[in-house]
Amino acid sequence: MHLSAFVRLASADREILTQALQRRVRILEPRQDIIREGERPRFVNVILEGWAQRYKQLADGRRQILSFFIAGDLCDANIFILKQMDHSLSTVTRVKLAEISQSEFQEIMERSPRIAQALWWNELVTVAIQREWTTNIGQRTAYERIAHLFCEMFVRLRTTGRTDDDECEFPLTQSEIAEATGLTQVHVNRTIQEMRRDQLIELRNKRLKVFDLDRLMSVALFNPNYLHLDHEGLA
Amino acid sequence: MHLSAFVRLASADREILTQALQRRVRILEPRQDIIREGERPRFVNVILEGWAQRYKQLADGRRQILSFFIAGDLCDANIFILKQMDHSLSTVTRVKLAEISQSEFQEIMERSPRIAQALWWNELVTVAIQREWTTNIGQRTAYERIAHLFCEMFVRLRTTGRTDDDECEFPLTQSEIAEATGLTQVHVNRTIQEMRRDQLIELRNKRLKVFDLDRLMSVALFNPNYLHLDHEGLA
DNA sequence: CGAAGGATTGATTAGTCTCAACGCAAGTGG
DNA sequence: CCACTTGCGTTGAGACTAATCAATCCTTCG
Numbered sequence: 001m002h003l004s005a006f007v008r009l010a011s012a013d014r015e016i017l018t019q020a021l022q023r024r025v026r027i028l029e030p031r032q033d034i035i036r037e038g039e040r041p042r043f044v045n046v047i048l049e050g051w052a053q054r055y056k057q058l059a060d061g062r063r064q065i066l067s068f069f070i071a072g073d074l075c076d077a078n079i080f081i082l083k084q085m086d087h088s089l090s091t092v093t094r095v096k097l098a099e100i101s102q103s104e105f106q107e108i109m110e111r112s113p114r115i116a117q118a119l120w121w122n123e124l125v126t127v128a129i130q131r132e133w134t135t136n137i138g139q140r141t142a143y144e145r146i147a148h149l150f151c152e153m154f155v156r157l158r159t160t161g162r163t164d165d166d167e168c169e170f171p172l173t174q175s176e177i178a179e180a181t182g183l184t185q186v187h188v189n190r191t192i193q194e195m196r197r198d199q200l201i202e203l204r205n206k207r208l209k210v211f212d213l214d215r216l217m218s219v220a221l222f223n224p225n226y227l228h229l230d231h232e233g234l235a
Numbered sequence: 236m237h238l239s240a241f242v243r244l245a246s247a248d249r250e251i252l253t254q255a256l257q258r259r260v261r262i263l264e265p266r267q268d269i270i271r272e273g274e275r276p277r278f279v280n281v282i283l284e285g286w287a288q289r290y291k292q293l294a295d296g297r298r299q300i301l302s303f304f305i306a307g308d309l310c311d312a313n314i315f316i317l318k319q320m321d322h323s324l325s326t327v328t329r330v331k332l333a334e335i336s337q338s339e340f341q342e343i344m345e346r347s348p349r350i351a352q353a354l355w356w357n358e359l360v361t362v363a364i365q366r367e368w369t370t371n372i373g374q375r376t377a378y379e380r381i382a383h384l385f386c387e388m389f390v391r392l393r394t395t396g397r398t399d400d401d402e403c404e405f406p407l408t409q410s411e412i413a414e415a416t417g418l419t420q421v422h423v424n425r426t427i428q429e430m431r432r433d434q435l436i437e438l439r440n441k442r443l444k445v446f447d448l449d450r451l452m453s454v455a456l457f458n459p460n461y462l463h464l465d466h467e468g469l470a
Numbered sequence: 471c472g473a474a475g476g477a478t479t480g481a482t483t484a485g486t487c488t489c490a491a492c493g494c495a496a497g498t499g500g
Numbered sequence: 501c502c503a504c505t506t507g508c509g510t511t512g513a514g515a516c517t518a519a520t521c522a523a524t525c526c527t528t529c530g
Contacts, residue, residue, distance in 0.1 A: 038460075056370045058456045064370040078355045086363050086461040120313045123358055128321050130365040135291045135299040138372045138417030142518070173476065182373030187518050189478060221293045225273075226321040377486070408508065419487055424510060 013112045020108055021046060021098040028097070034089040041085055043099035045075040050095035051171055055179070056087040065180035067129060068092070068153065068172075072160050077119045078105070093171045121231060128226040137182040140221065142191045145181040147220035150201060154210055155224055170208035248347045255343055256281055259334040269324040269332070276320055278334035280310040285330035286406055290414070291322040300415040302364060303327070303388065303407075307395050312354045313340070328406045356466060363461040372417040375456065377426045380416040382455035385436060389445055390459055405443035 009017075025048070028034065034045060034052065045052075047069045054066040054075075066087060069075060075089060080102045100108075109116040129152075136148050150170075157168045174192065178185040195201050200216055202209040210216055217224075244252075260283070263269065269280060269287065280287075282304045289301040289310075301322060304310060310324060315337045335343075344351045364387075371383050385405075392403045409427065413420040430436050435451055437444040445451055452459075 054366070056366060058370070058374055059458070060456065062374040064373045066366050066369055076359075078359065081352065081356050081466075082359055082363075082463050083465050084460065086463070087366060117316065121316050123362070124311075124313065124317055127358070127362045127365060128317075130362055130369060131289070131291060131301050131322060134301055134365060134369045134372060135293070137369060138299045139293055139297040175476080184519055185476090186478090186520080190518095193478085221295065223294070225319065228317050228321070230318050231316075410508080420508095421488080421510085422486055425486095428510085 024099040028091045028095045030093050032091050036088045037085050039085050041079040044105050046098045047073045048096040051092035063179050125228050132226045151217050151220050151222040167209045171206045256333040263326045263330045265328050267326050271323045272320050274320050276314040281333045282308045283331040286327035298414050360463050367461045386452050386455050386457040402444045406441045
């Protein structure tokens, strides 16, 4: 999901990006809000290190996690167009992020049509992921849902070179997995135990080990097409 | 959702749009695919009349409806950037739509920055709706989910002037409502009966009557902020 | 050592699904 | 114009997934 992986960018374009990502950098502690529903968006956030998430809360407190961001992910291109946030962003782990102001952002889009194109690509993939999450919660069983989340995060981390053979970081608590999949924490616990018994995965100390990715993808009915990894930026 | 409602457009911009929407117009019968998952996108589709939908199918046939389109809705700006569709589009009712080719589309975006901006706005609202659907299925009960769908469609139809006092068209079958909310058709049937008993709504002959929208919004925990109706195109 | 956050376990219940049948209205063909 | 089909909505009985409530157990860490 690295911006520079969207499309092939000329070195001038890369330079523009590098500049923009250095101007305003912040470090946030784990489980801290970045921006809340109702607030006016002032920056486009780019995650440089760590995991972050989107979530939405109903009037009575029920909470749905809507997506996760990992290093390289851009939160909301052009978010300034909206008067207020309809959801919140928060950190999962300690996070390093870059803030890009509206004027900086617009200048970048104008100076490089390639980057503007890359931003559209990024946005289209973001919606596609959200659609897959809707499908995940609407149609899959608890077991399949959690397996699907594991697949998605593993594949995304692998694409950005953040896996170590069959392992990757996985800093979510079982409660967070529950909020992301529309289940309860207790049921997530039991389901993960079942997956362990089935020799599908190992999950402890914030690390996920996938014994057989093909089998995991198969039980999850995981089809990576929605990540659109076959774009021109790749060989 | 009418393109011309996104932002205030100059009459020259309106002219550009009007032109583009007249070039290639098709009429499709009800329950007919417009484009299928896996195919290469060739056009941006704009719904001129009727209802359409996005859906996604798992390998074993389970189907999730992901969103509905009504007159004025633009299906996927810049969809050409993606090599293949990760979901399908189909009609619900008989539909009249306009197809815009890649070159036409790019020309429009270049000729009018205001329209380009409007397209970004449209895309941001589309993701916001998708997030709300994820939340709907993940957190709300069956009763709340269906009420929420009723609210969303009623408000969107009203915004585009397609309601008649407390009534609107509602051409979905109970099976389709089920596929959109992640429930079974049987349970949707029972839940709607309950809503009728509660004097919340009336639904027959493809028409929905909302007795008290405030009460419906309240039981659905419906917050219209995600539709971002407070944009500059409106007073 | 005590506190706190997270994971695990057990018992019970609720919400939703499954399967199967039936009803009704509209359309179709002989 | 009647018999048949088809699509959609309704009803019933029973099964099962996942939720709820409530403890208990770990680990980590100050």
